[in-house]
Amino acid sequence: MGNEDKYLRAKKRVENLKAFYIHLTVYCLVNIMLFVINLMTDAGYWWFLYPLGGWGIGVLVHGLTTFAHGNFGSEWEERKIKEYMEKDKKDI
Template sequence: MEGVDERDYQRAKKRVEAIRGFWGHFITYLVVNVILFIIDLFTTPGEWWFYWALGGWGIAIILHAISVFVTGKFQGKKWEEAKIKEVLDKEKE
């Protein structure tokens, strides 16, 4: 891409991959939990166990969303550059 700094491009690419990874995780969560619900419905009517997977995995989905959409905004370009400088300084020692 013309006119785009390589470092900015790599940062944007990494961000897009993180967002794509979240949505893949979320779609998998939905599909698997629908399947678990159907299995639960037909194998043990009246005894609901699928919600344990729904809840446990749901917590993981929420944490994944926070890491992609919330902390990514707080840990922007300035934070990243400061961390890179910190790591490089430690490696020089």
């Protein structure tokens, strides 16, 4: 793997990390706003917990895919890329 490939992979990881932090920040700000609205409307129940939990699952999955160091880390990606390239060679 050349330096250019390493640079492009590192750049992609940084972009993914930045996207996750933006997602997390928006999640926090929006859910704080929903909490305040829930307090002000006196709905009688905590409805803001539903978007908090649902969206929270999405943030959790985004975080797991961003910070994956186990089975789905960069080594796994490389193996899969090589596997598909080999398969394409055989199909041609």
